[in-house]
Amino acid sequence: MEELINITFPDGAVRQYQKGSSAIDIAKKISEGLARKVLAADVNGVTWDATRPINNDTSIKFLTWDDINGKSTFWHSSAHLMAEAIQSMFPGVKFWVGPPLENGFYYDVDLGENVIAEEDLKKLEIKMTELARQNNNYVRKEISKKDAVQYFADKGDEYKLDLLGGLNDGEITLYSQGSFTDLCRGPHIPATGIIKAVKLTAIAGAYWKGNENNKMLTRIYGVTFPTQKELDEYLVLLEEAKKRDHRKLGKELELFTFSEKVGMGLPLWLPNGTMLRERLQQFLQKAQTEAGYLPVITPHIGHKNLYVTSGHFEKYGKDSFQPIKTPQEGEEFFLKPMNCPHHCEIYKSSPRSYKDLPLRFSEFGTVYRYEQHGELHGLTRVRGFTQDDAHLFCMPSQVKDEFKKVIDLVFYVLKSLGFTDYTAQISLRDKIDRSKYIGSDENWEVSEKAIIEASAEKGLKTVIEYGEAAFYGPKLDFMLRDAIGRKWQLGTIQVDYNLPERFELTYIGEDNARHTPVMIHRAPFGSLERFVALLIEHCAGKFPLWLTPVQVKILPISEKFLPYAENVLNALKIADIRAVIDDRNEKIGKKIRDTELAKIPYMLVIGEKEVQNENIAIRRQGKGDLGTKSMAEFIAMVNEEVENKRAFE
């Protein structure tokens, strides 16, 4: 007699199926097409193998390639497939872990004496495709801890034994496909044949358990897809990302450079880059002035004692540049790694009343940190950079309001720069372990609540992460997606109880008693270097008109029209439009081509006709000839575009 179970679908429908049916069995009853797409199933909120029998009443959701969990299952299984290929190529290697990532997967392998090079990846890909074609099933097997230990001890696999050490009997499973068996929680896709396209992307070293004192394993990164077409699209996206690389564009557009002689990780801003950066700075400065910020300037070095007081010396001393010594015995200065200690001293320079608060000190402060060689990367990871920093000193009761104002400012910045796709993460204290945090429980609760409420009231999409707060306070970080969907970590707003205490900052309250203010760090851009890098990649070097270094290039057809070109240039200068003349002895086609490649938004072609008609022929970068207009019309057009901060396209 058949036993039946009740299965609840996402739409609320409940249907009965034979006990022991798998998600695939159930999907097949609905349609063969669906069954082919099912990679895994969400069973009562847990991701399961699509082939695993279901014995109880449950809710179920089929997971396909379109679900994040479907993708990760697919990539996790792909990691196993890659492991099988590696094993066949290098028998006897040992495996650590092979998790899925946001965009693919990796596996950490101890290759023993073997060395794998980039050209081996091709061979591995071919092997993986071969194994995938065998269409072997991924088979789940529950095993007792004792048997599992026995199994891996026999194999001499210390890595899996290490993992087993942390697992309880009764929750241990093995997964096999083809000739490969792995200790694995699963779940996995039904069979290897679903993996149709394979690309191994990188090979890297990774310390075992991420600890640099441990042995270095070889990490192989890859990505797989259910169709070749999707892989091709992915590769096109990678190409697109390459074209947008800020290091490449920075060189081509003459924005910045690096010099070995100056020192690595120390960017040199060229005139074009400087104009862009200063424009961003002016833009934010104006917004901040309107929001009640007060500008301050502090020096590039500070006495060692300053950083001892702030705690930065203890925490970051070894990651700093070596101290600067003076003829004075025992005196040491450090390049400033942060602006906050200086700002705290500015706060202290005068007695403060509750009537002065909130007090908002802002500074585009350049800081220096010693990043390890391998960490350096273009403008995004450097040793000297400028933060769009500000420190808000306020009463605990003002935290929420200040957060709302900062969120407004960030919204304004993002909108002005054409970023529409962003989220935020609220980082709070660990729910249980509170020993590592400084500051009173009461203050923490007030601030955490303030951040959550401020974000909600501003309609910000947020994710709350417990245990991610800094030891000195909770924070709100902005994450945004650029034009081709890549995620960037942007500015941050952080509450800090630590520094006001360390610097013994106070204000006189309404009650005529001394109180400690709360400090809020905030940087909408994060750093100008990083933000410019993001902006370059977001708009592929085609900056919006209001930011671009050169807005207009005047292209005379021949030297004969230079005088008229000068007139045009003067008119533009008076109108505050950034323009230059291409007075080279070149043909117009050449001038246009060079200007197009330099991504300068507007070209004004000037020849006999324009001189005669007292107008200009306008050409837009990437769009071609726009016809003729009078100077007044053109200036109005440019001004409108600048005022509305239009994105380039």
Added chain:
RNA sequence: GCCAGUGUAGCUCAGUUGGCCAGAGCAGCUGAUUUGUAAUCAGCUGGUCGGGGGUUCGAAUCCCUCCACUGGCUCCA
């Protein structure tokens, strides 16, 4: 710092079974041309082949070492 890879002119790149004075295009300079919407022609300049050491009759090419750059390095089965 560690793993893997790369390093030839300002830029993009040829050249490696070790062998004439190391090449091209672009950029730059000089001259000719005075030009109508993505490259006018000609000539010239420019490199201790990342630095140092070694092997060799001979090294851009092979070995060692240092430097810089690129992709990674706490997403625990």
